[in-house]
Amino acid sequence: MADFLIGLGLPGWLAWSIAALVAAILLLNVIAGGALVFIWAERKIAARIQDRLGPTRTGGRFGWLQSLADGIKLLAKEDLMPEGADGLLFRLAPYVSFCASFCAFIALPFAFDVVGQRLNVGVFFVVAVLGLEVFGVILAGYASASKWSLFGAMREAAQVVSYEVPLGMCVVVPVMLAGTMDLVTIAEKQSGWMSNWYLFHDPFTFVIFWIYVTCAVASVNRAPFDLAEAESELVAGFHTEYSGLRWSFFFMAEYGSMFLVSALAAVLFLGGWNGPVPVAQLVGLSEGTGDSAAYFVRLLGLANLIGKATFGVLLMMWVRWTLPRLRIDQVMTTCLKYCTPIAAVMFAGAMFWQLFLPGGLLPGWSRPAGEIREGWLEGPGGLPATSAPAVVRSAGVAAAEPSDSSGLAKRSPR
Amino acid sequence: MMNVSVAASILPSGLPLPVSFGMIPLFAANPFTEPVGVIHYLIVGAVLFTAGIACMTLKRNALGILMGIELVLNGANINFVAFSSSYLRAEGAPTLGLDGQVVALFVILLAAAEAAVALAITLNFYNNHATVDVDRADDLKG
């Protein structure tokens, strides 16, 4: 788009700024619009599961205007701050939470070549930034000068720090199978039929996916792990004292994180933007070229990924309205005594499977075995033959490689 | 107190007054158009290092001292990264290459380990003295 704007005669810096702004606003809309839809869905699902009445009146059929009306109500609410609160931290906390949730979207690929910033260490970045969200919660709990808030924040801190361990172990397995931490490449590796998804790679990855789901639910503080805002004990936990717009920032951060961990699960285990059936590839369209057909394929991929992520969010809602809340000691037990050891064993199992059974059990289903992703070891003597192209992708996806890694060619020879 | 010894070790040696005149072209150039070099990173590293040292000497809170240590290690890390980055060096100038990043990685790991042990000690200190004020840790004073 920047090139297009430059073509219109705008100066380069302005074109780049506008392009960056458009992309940022699009990402922001993923969170804000997503929250709008998901809160409505959550109410409807809760109503179905628990035999309640969901939103019925506002907006006629299905109560679809309810979340919009809620948004207006939140905007109009009075913004309160408790007497003994630490003003700066109290005001800052929601934004810290929201920014952490938002920043993680930068590295998340939505479809082929639709990614804010393709990072070589994408998985690592997303998990790291997601872990920062808890800062806002702790600050909110501390700054509110309220017992309930502090209890909630401390519980959340303990919970998130504990659950990062098994979550990291789960995330490492697809990274090991793909041989890279680049989220785009990980998704590319799972293209083709559904059997190529890492979920079905071997039994260990199948188990570890469910561990990931558990840990992801816990790390975004959804029921049954929502001890930080357990309303039966802690009023509303860390956001007891918040109202109006600040509260809605926490709210959007929560829904943004839910969508993010679901999308991450989709990219890591469920094939990313690759559908269960490679429709586009079957009719001979390619997403790598620059024509309009490729855009159509990418749009299809976008729909695929958002569909999978939405499914993940709906799954979390289903779990929330079905299971009772755990006690804090049970939460810790689940993490340390069950999730972590199982994840460790499954990690070792997936490693051995990749070593000894790389083709799978069924000979007809064999997938490319032991592919070397990056060309470090291909040159003589273990050194790359030339220094210029640092990353040599293997043949399978070389044609589909987007232009951004070709910038490496600009690296001048020594 | 603690500060006196640090100040004494630096002050008598004389303030390093002849601050190099090489700084002048750096600040004269337009910072928005000039490409960034190693020296910029070194300045940031120096500021962080100094802030860390000041934090370690100034704070009476044990956790504040820990934060000072983190800042000092971080300032050192910035220097390692700057020297290992070919982006920041002039064309053909030698860099530390990967080794600088490996060392920075080890520094991060050791900082994590150090923080864990120091926090455990702080917790014990708190259990025994009901405060984290390090000036109160004078049980062994004769």
Next chain:
Amino acid sequence: MTGMLDMDISSMTHVIVPALATTALPALPMAGINWHSVLFLLFAGLACGFAVGVVAADNVVRMALYLVFSLGATAGLFFLAGAEFLGAMQLMIYVGGTLVLLVFGVMLTAQAPFVSIKPSSSDRTLAAVAGASLLALLLTAAFSVDAWMAPGAGVVPAPTATPLGMALVGVRVDTPPSGSPSGGHAGYMLPFEIVSVHLLVVLVGAAYLARAKRRRTPRAIDAVASAMPVEPAVVATAAVVAPGRPTGGAKSALVGGGR
């Protein structure tokens, strides 16, 4: 929205943070503005400003918050210098480690007398003088080498995550840095193993140090809790004479508060 997205797809890559995309940078037809420098100034200002904030603040929670911002901005600097893996590592471990610091800060200083322990003003002056002279010394040293003063050539470094991992298991696959005296190609297998064992030892040691001990004499913190508004100065003496209370200190009370 879809139409907009459709048009935008081709260039969305590397658009959000243009200067992070160091690969696209040299080719930018910009009106003299170097985005890399602008972002560097932003991150450097944040890092330095919040580092000074850590020194200036008295409230331990605010100190931790400023430290987090400073370390996060440093991670941005690492990304700008092309050390992506290190930047992510910084975010994960350093900033995550500070999170624990923050939690401890809240836990150990939640009682009113301990929220801010202020240094005396003479200490402040001394620290300012010592800090200024140290900074001058470091800057003089930094400016004394001409080669360091040269602006960067903008040679985009290769991604370092894989070579870094290979180096840690003892295989060097990167190009040796030119002009390096030793060829610079030592693997890091042994240091890696040592650090791993070190971390394990630290894990066990920290758990041992911080374990809940059964004690005959009550802990000082229990005395504080039972005789609440109390001057910090009398806490130590109160600890000796206070009647015994069962253990279960601030931490367990906070974390397990909902049982």
